[in-house]
């Protein structure tokens with residue numbers, strides 16, 4: 001065990017005061033409410049998958065390490081025990097210079113620590129967002145309104161100083177926008193021509209032009225904007241049903257506009273598709289799923305420990321997803337995007353390093369079904385009323 005003086009707290013350590021309500025059976029049986037609140041300090045750090053609840057002794061050790069003047073009123077064995085636990089979680093690390101503060105990829109060091117913690121802790125593994133209790137919670141609007149009050153919405157503007165704007169006559173672009181409806185009903189009875197896959201990838205993810213800078217760096221342009229022009233988002237594909245393309249996982253290479261095959265997920269493609277989108281089967285049935293994976297070192301090369309860098313990467317993913325929606329709609333296809341994804345499972349299937357390359361969203365596209373089994377939002381009937389009836 002290293003001596004106390006040779007240790008320090010890990011990089012990016014955040015302490016959070018956590019209160020967790022619960023129910024205690026003994027209290028209930030004794031005729032009381034049984035309601036309890038567990039309170040504790042929790043340690044969050046970029047290298048942890050989940051927060052670590054601290055014991056009072058561990059909290060004292062961390063506090064003493066960050067306040068060198070503090071006297072630590074702990075028995076030797078209690079101190080050693082607390083230190084051992086903190087070392088095991090790498091919340092405390094050797095103080096030697098050049099010693100990496102936490103395990104992982106070198107890119108971990110370039111994160112703005114709060115963003116790293118947020119990203120790491122908000123990743124899911126094995127979550128089923130379609131589970132009845134989860135869906136009942138958010139889909140029962142009446143119960144939610146009763147509990148939370150009326151849903152906040154854009155309030156009608158009644159101010160006399162309003163400057164009214166003209167309604168410009170709709171043209172083809174408006175018609176295209178109106179047909180962009182998140183697709184939750186794919187036609188699994190027919191495959192997608194590979195030309196359509198190629199067209200959508202070309203319009204959304206492929207480089208539209210490249211410039212070699214004097215310093216050797218290669219800048220490329222896409223049809224969507226990108227913070228710093230860095231294009232950190234890579235498109236990883238799960239091809240389910242496309243003519244002439246073997247079902248499997250691929251990475252789209254934007255400069256070459258080509259598909260690089262990747263090893264198949266051990267659980268099989270269909271099971272992985274469902275897992276990726278947290279069991280939302282209405283999305284897993286798309287002909288192609290596109291995992292939008294941020295390559296953070298690309299962003300951090302320019303925006304080092306920058307408090308906007310993470311936001312920029314997420315916004316990039318949003319722009320690409322909207323572009324994919326429009327390209328798909330124009331081609332007569334349906335598209336979707338979801339952030340309810342199992343990032344950890346996707347990272348494992350694609351063999352990605354969590355804080356270096358990480359999925360931010362999953363999109364997809366394919367032929368629409370003429371039958372709406374899962375609800376879609378098309379209040380004006382711009383799409384569904386125009387769709388041919390399902391045989």
Ligand SMILES: Cc1cc2nc3c(=O)[nH]c(=O)nc-3n(C[C@H](O)[C@H](O)[C@H](O)COP(=O)(O)O)c2cc1C
Pocket residue numbers: 180181182184280337338339340376377378
């Ligand atoms: C970031 C983001 C995440 C979304 N996640 C989900 C999701 O998990 N499941 C789902 O069915 N739809 C999801 N959607 C689709 C929205 O529900 C949809 O955009 C919204 O209801 C409006 O419908 P529209 O896209 O047809 O206009 C998501 C959309 C966005 C932009």
